[in-house]
Amino acid sequence: MSSHRFSYLNTSERLLDLVTEERLLESLHGVRLWLSAATTAAGRPDKCCRNALYHADGSVGWLYPNSNTPELISTWLDLAELLEEPELTGRAIAYADGMLNDPVRGFYGGPVKEARGLLWYWTDGGTYGGLYTMRAPHHFARLAQVTGDQRYRDICDTMGETLLARQLPSGFVSAAWNPLEGWMHEVRVGSRYIYAMATFATLWRLTGEERYHAAYECALQGARALQNPDGSFYQMYEPRTGEAVDRSVKLHFASYFLNAFREAYAVTGDAALLEMARRFADYLTGIYCYRQAIPYCTGVVAEPADQMEADSAVGDSAPGLLWLAEETGEAVYRDVALKLWMQAWLHQPSTEAPAGWAGAVIRGVNPSVGETISGVPENRRHLHYNPTQVARCDLWFAVHHVGASRHLLREVRGAALAS
Numbered sequence: 001m002s003s004h005r006f007s008y009l010n011t012s013e014r015l016l017d018l019v020t021e022e023r024l025l026e027s028l029h030g031v032r033l034w035l036s037a038a039t040t041a042a043g044r045p046d047k048c049c050r051n052a053l054y055h056a057d058g059s060v061g062w063l064y065p066n067s068n069t070p071e072l073i074s075t076w077l078d079l080a081e082l083l084e085e086p087e088l089t090g091r092a093i094a095y096a097d098g099m100l101n102d103p104v105r106g107f108y109g110g111p112v113k114e115a116r117g118l119l120w121y122w123t124d125g126g127t128y129g130g131l132y133t134m135r136a137p138h139h140f141a142r143l144a145q146v147t148g149d150q151r152y153r154d155i156c157d158t159m160g161e162t163l164l165a166r167q168l169p170s171g172f173v174s175a176a177w178n179p180l181e182g183w184m185h186e187v188r189v190g191s192r193y194i195y196a197m198a199t200f201a202t203l204w205r206l207t208g209e210e211r212y213h214a215a216y217e218c219a220l221q222g223a224r225a226l227q228n229p230d231g232s233f234y235q236m237y238e239p240r241t242g243e244a245v246d247r248s249v250k251l252h253f254a255s256y257f258l259n260a261f262r263e264a265y266a267v268t269g270d271a272a273l274l275e276m277a278r279r280f281a282d283y284l285t286g287i288y289c290y291r292q293a294i295p296y297c298t299g300v301v302a303e304p305a306d307q308m309e310a311d312s313a314v315g316d317s318a319p320g321l322l323w324l325a326e327e328t329g330e331a332v333y334r335d336v337a338l339k340l341w342m343q344a345w346l347h348q349p350s351t352e353a354p355a356g357w358a359g360a361v362i363r364g365v366n367p368s369v370g371e372t373i374s375g376v377p378e379n380r381r382h383l384h385y386n387p388t389q390v391a392r393c394d395l396w397f398a399v400h401h402v403g404a405s406r407h408l409l410r411e412v413r414g415a416a417l418a419s
Contacts, residue, residue: 140153
């Protein structure tokens with residue numbers, strides 16, 4: 001028994017008979033079916049809808065086919081390997097090429113050289129964001145290694161030059177650019193700012209250039225300054241000063257933090273990253289043990305779009321918690337991750353369900369809302385009140401369910417070999 005304050009609440013051993021190799025593979029196959037339906041709904045093999053909305057009559061509505069989610073590249077690669085379907089690597093290639101070959105709704109390739117390599121921001125017309133771009137080098141570098149295609153490695157250099165030029169003395173990267181407005185200092189989710197440390201660590205690994213290591217160190221110090229005494233991070237900060245401007249805590253992006261810690265730690269082995277990750281995981285664990293769920297958003301929630309779903313449960317932190325449990329030996333993190341995975345699995349429709357439903361990682365909609373809260377923008381249509389809507393599935397949670405399943409499958413197979 002560890003000395004963690006929640007150690008006696010650890011009941012993950014009870015779940016191990018349920019988390020079998022067969023169930024993990026079935027769940028992964030389900031996500032594969034949903035992703036295929038989301039790709040079909042987008043109408044192009046190089047796109048994938050970001051959201052599915054489910055209605056009481058069984059119909060499915062699809063939104064945001066131009067969403068750019070770099071993690072999906074690795075998800076297709078994982079599914080190709082785990083399901084032993086090598087042809088799925090072609091899905092990863094197609095999706096990456098959709099970003100790489102589109103200079104308008106992919107990586108910016110217009111006349112302003114200083115903005116090249118920034119990734120299209122998924123709903124805002126004409127806006128390219130470093131906050132999305134920072135997550136891309138890791139996955140494009142992985143695809144380059146798998147395929148041997150130099151284009152995927154070259155775009156990492158393009159992204160790196162642009163992001164490096166936009167790093168502020170605070171350590172954060174402020175790289176929002178609009179062809180009509182020019183550069184903008186975005187006030188955005190804190191978890192997106194701290195991802196810079198992972199990006200620059202990856203670019204340092206790829207290039208060996210000291211300037212990226214220096215950028216990593218600067219970003220790390222900026223991230224450490226943001227972490228609250230309880231381990232949490234506020235939702236939004238002013239990038240030049242680090243001053244909090246929205247003191248709610250948006251746990252919808254818990255995976256941003258944990259993915260960033262994991263990506264940077266894999267390169268640097270920096271103990272400061274594990275210390276930050278543990279503090280954040282302890283905050284998450286406390287929230288989970290109180291609510292037996294992790295909410296989308298907590299604290300004083302003022303943003304209308306967040307208010308529409310603040311109390312909904314999210315599970316995207318599961319793969320990061322499994323990683324941290326392995327690195328630290330802390331069983332409590334694994335316990336929470338297992339329960340998050342199990343919740344997603346229990347709500348996942350059968351692989352025999354109709355297309356669009358089959359394999360979806362289902363999230364609920366707020367039954368107490370009778371109309372859309374004033375101020376929810378049109379680009380968050382998936383949150384707007386609709387009396388026929390009963391559930392939704394988000395690409396973000398499907399991707400992270402695959403990440404958690406991959407980790408658990410390795411554990412289950414390892415245990416079987418050991419016995």
